[in-house]
Amino acid sequence: MLKKILALIVLSSFLLSCGTSKSRVKTSKNGTARTTRTSRNSKPSIRTTVDSKTGTASSSGRTETLESTSKxxxxxExxxxxxxxxxxxxxxxxxxxxxxxxxxxAQGILESGAGRGTLCQSANNHFGIKCHNDWTGPxxxxxxxxxxxxxxxxxxxADSYNDHSLFLTTRSRYAALFKLDKDDYEGWAHGxxxxxxxxxxxxxxxxxxxxQNYDLAKYDAEVLNKKYTAPTPKPQTQASAPVASVPAPVKQQPAYGTYTVEKGDTLYSxxxxxxxxVDELMKLNGMSGNSLSIGQVLKIK
Structure with a gap:
């Protein structure tokens, strides 16, 4: 009997410990939801940052790390x-x-984690817009x-997208943006x-x-009935090509059995x-005269 009582005590303690770090969402009668955690050491990461140019190997060739309401x-894809x-x-x-x-x-991708972020999932909020004083909704x-x-x-x-537009059009601090060309996305980004x-x-x-990575400017062109040309990738130069590149301070070594003519060299030297x-050297290289040029490669074997 004593063993059974001890086993029940241990089982109860285990079940209680399993639930101490789970998140829970409480929704009030007015539609307000609150996310809390009973464990104080597991605070979620918030704020929008993204590095769209770095990627790791994947089945698609690239991943994006998006930090919206959660990393x-x-x-x-x-x-x-x-x-x-x-x-x-x-x-x-x-x-x-x-x-x-x-x-x-771009803002939607960035702020919502491409639709996978915590705030987007729990509240359909794609742009990280806070309540502010004028919000009366959930x-x-x-x-x-x-x-x-x-x-x-x-x-x-769709309500989040519409509210994002209203948020920008009804606040005076964004007024200067609407004086830019309709397809000036760089001006808008900085603005x-x-x-x-x-x-x-x-x-x-x-x-x-x-x-630029996802060719989003073509949708501006479609709205404006403009011809759109996708950006052309910059051609890879010899200096940047991984196969042909040679570090600047390092001389490229000549092939075995050859010699590269340097300043001051003569056929005799x-x-x-x-x-x-001299005759052997001229015969190896099919030379009829003794003229040389710096950088010229001669056979020596």
């Missing part, structure tokens, strides 16, 4: 699927609000710059940072990188250096 590593899903929404918003579709899509709470900050929650991704949309100093470069007569 998310996705294959390039996931990013492309996200673009395919929301490109028409972005183009429609460009027609109605004047925000380049390329910028909308809310969720996540740790960001401070603990448990208020973020907007949407019933549908968003300057207006305070993000604090990351690399934010413009990350948006531009996504636009070369023949003596390699235990040949």
């Amino acid at each position: 998310t590593v996705v294959y390039a 996931v990013v492309k699927a996200y673009i395919e899903q929301f490109k028409e929404t972005a183009k429609d918003n460009m027609k109605r609000h004047g925000i380049p579709a390329s910028i909308t899509l 809310k969720v709470y996540h740790d960001d710059d401070s603990e448990q900050e208020c973020f907007r929650k949407y019933s549908d991704p 968003l940072k300057a207006a305070g949309y993000a604090t990351d100093p690399k934010y413009p470069a990350k948006l531009i990188g996504l636009i 070369i023949s003596k250096k390699h235990n040949l007569t």
Whole structure:
């Protein structure tokens, strides 16, 4: 009997310990959801950063590391699927609000982790927009710059896209952006940072990188009925080619059995250096005269 009691105590302790670090979401009657953790050492990572130019080997040839409301590593196919899903929404918003579709899509990829980030999954919030004072809709709470900050929650991704457009068009600090050309995505990328949309100093470069890597500017051209030409990759020069490149300080070694003529060399000095007569050296190289040029390669065997 005593053994049974001890076994029950041990089993109860194990079951209690298994549940101490699980996340849970509480939703209030007004539609507010709150994400909390009973373990204080497992705070989720928040804030939007991305390195779109680095990649690791994968079945797709590249992965993207996107840090939205949580660090998310996705294959390039996931990013492309996200673009395919929301490109028409972005183009429609460009027609109605004047925000380049390329910028909308790049921000959506960046802020939502290509749709895989925590905030996107729990609240359909694709752009990391916080509640601010004018939001009266449903809310969720996540740790960001401070603990448990208020973020907007949407019933549908299209609502998030529309609210993103309204967010930019109704705030005076973004007014200068709408004076730019409709397809000036680089101007928009830098303008968003300057207006305070993000604090990351690399934010413009990350948006531009996504636009160029995934050819997003073609959607701007489609809306504007312009001809679009995809960027041409820069040709690889001999200096940058991994097979042909030779480090600058290192001389390329001549092939075995040859000699490269240097400044001050004569047929006589070369023949003596390699235990040949001048006639033998000339015969090996089919020479009829004794003229030489610096860099000329001669056979010596």
